[in-house]
Amino acid sequence: MASEGIRLTNLWKRYGEVAAVKGINLTVEKGEFVTLLGPSGSGKTTTLRMIAGLEVPDEGVIEIQGRPVSGKGKPVPAYKRNMGMVFQSYAVWPHKTVYENIAFPLKIKNIGGTDERKRVERMMELVELPVSAYAERYPAQLSGGQQQRVALARALVADPDVILYDEPLSNLDARLRDSMRILLRRIHNELNVTAVYVTHDQIEAMVLSDRVCVMNHGEIIQEGTPRELYDRPTHLFVAEFVGQANVLQVELTDASGMLRLAGGMGLRVTEIGDGASGKQRNLIIRHHQVHLLTADDRAPDNVFEGTVDEADFLGDRVRYSLRISENCILISEVPARPGLPVPGDRVRVWLPAESCIVI
């Protein structure tokens, strides 16, 4: 298959007794941008380093563009895999200038002269580092964001088959991260190099990726487009890790979409996921989808009486903690506007049936 960028088959990695990666299967199309998203210790970085060739899998096969590099025959060492990699710590060589850093992969491939110069300069333009101002500087004279641009140019300069990102933005401050995210996506759209990106930041994953794989405890729990993961999580872990959500314990009363909440209240939903069996399920609803009704608002169903426990002003929105019953508290986020309820007020709360996810 010519359109296949990376294929991982049953990939395992153990450190002593602990399995860091437990039988991962993943196919990345050529030119696709796939993110491995998960908390620390989920095995995402180990998976990335195995693709790079910096770690050796205990089991399983890695193929790059249909060519096995690990698991079948002699493993191909990292330096022969024709990949680029961007590291969390930038790993820009302190003894080389910006130009020398970026030109290094070309030098190794014996590409020199005007060809080298043209390609380095094109890369510097691409990562928005003006050649005249930066080419001769040393990394110590650059900010973190600029160093990461150098690392990015270096990873891309030699036309890699695959580019790997190991949490490249997590050492940058929040504002810089925003602009780097945009830059990364723009470069991907322009060059279309198959990319695997590792992060624990769900916003990065959402903005950058064509497809996201959520990992936990060495396994891929769910994969899909950012939209799918947000709207249709199939696991509690995914629902809580991607976006913020209320999780309530519910009991199925019949197959038609009627549920009972812990307090005995009834609730109607449009769809019941088939991820689990049995009557005990979890109801997931995003904070911003819990609506507060004013006195004359009408809603078709799923309206409950409650009391405002806490109200936190967040600038553009207000976050409410609403007590629906003795042991049922819902978090709701509503756009800030005048006349919103205050702690102690009685309110009516609406959970739209189509926003309720049952798994």
Add this chain to the structure above:
Amino acid sequence: MAAPTSTSARVWSWGLLAVVAGLVLTPLGALLYGALRTHSPGSRRATWTLDNLQSVYAGLFDNGWTQSATINSISLAVPVMIIACGLGVFLAWAVTRTDVYGKRTFEMLFLLPMLYSPLVGVIGWSVLADPRAGLLNVWWQALTGAVEPIINIYSYGGIIAVMVFYFIPYAFILNVGTFRAMDPALEEAAEMSGANLWQRLMRITVPIMVGSIGAAGLFIFTLALEQFAIPGFLGSHIRYDTLAYAIYQRTNAYPSDLPGAAAAGTLLLIISAIGLYWYRRMTRSSERFVTVTARGYKPAVTRLGPLRPVVFAVCAAVFIVGVAVPLGAVLLRALIPVRTTGLTIAQLGLQNFQQLFVAEDMMLGLRNSVYLATGAATICAVLGLLLAYRMVRRKSGPLAFADYLIAMPIGIPGTVFGVGMLWAYVGTPLYLTVWILMLAFVIRYLVYGVRTTSSGLSQIDRSLEEAATVSGASPLRTFMFVNMPLLKPVLASTWLLIFMIVMREISTSVILYGVKSVTLPILTWSYLIDGSYGIASALAIVQLLIVGAIVVVFRWVFGADVRTRSHD
């Protein structure tokens, strides 16, 4: 942070500076004074003269006695620096950055020579490779019927080899830390750029490490320059005298030439200072290159692949040839009661050790060494703590200058420092007692006490002290309850380091000792010169056992580690 400078604090600061300056500058001044005198101290005919200096410095270009000694010193120090540094860097790289087998074990084993005196290598290799009686040569000749010895340790190459193996641990320890601090991603980025192992090492790792490697090299250059025992004994068989040894001879021969020794001392001091100047420049540039971030790096390692057994073999060979074989030879020789060429198990015995414990001078030497090592270590640790506490917490001009002065004596070659102390204290009751040795060691090693504790102290956040003060603790109570427990491992390491160094110190002691103030290394040296290899070996083993036992106890009780040593 500027603490209000009270009058008493100012008096303290200036007082400390005066004491430190007096202690440090006296031997230096005395050295210069001695170099300008016609006769030994105390002589009535002594007047001022420039003849000594002229014969030392003009002699350099004029076939004087300093010429060959200087050339010899440098032609030993340069190759020793290059080879020891090359091997030490290689070993440091192997145990920190590769997947070679047994790296933890190797890391401990490579440091073993720091526990014993340079005389171990000298005795061991003399026992093995003396051209006539060396065991290796005897066995070789018996095996092949050859007439010529296979190895002659009394040669230029032999001296270099023994010195190289003695200095490898220094090159190793000075580079292990920098390798650990270097972000492994720097190498991984090169690997991902398509560079193979050789290209990564030559174009990334070595250039980044160049400051650290250069600094270690220059440090070893100055140590090799002042090294007295190894070239002194091995070279004496072929009249290959170094400057350090020539200075010793001037003080030891009859009649002694103390003004000449002092004048030559100034020359060795200058050569050594040039090395140290470049060392400081190198350490500064190495700090620029190595990026240390707060994050702990994963122990990412370079996979050696087919080279794995090769690297292992080099590590093992360095340990076997450099440590195990000479140490084994010393142990074997200690167990052979008489000088003999044939060797059977039945002959082995503890007679040498028994002789050791009945001979009065040996018990005296043992006692002196233990007293001196314990005393100097305790004084340096306590004084170092007091000084460091004042220096770290309240910075002031006089204290900064005192800090600078304290670091000076360690840059003075041991024999030169000894000659300076001799000129300074020859008329006082201290002369020829253990007290002049104690004073010399305290002046020379106080820097370790100050530097290690001040780096330990600066890691203790000030808010910890402030929390105690706010809770109502007096300054003394704060110090005892907050700083002392946190500093305990640092203090123990400092103590241990100075104890170890004093137990094996020879170049200063050999100038200053008297009949009542012999030490273990001095006795070992004397018996070696007399050709009593068996007793010298037994003494070296006793020294090693004492230091080894103390190291084990300290590691166990305090978690002290000799690797925290300061490099200044």
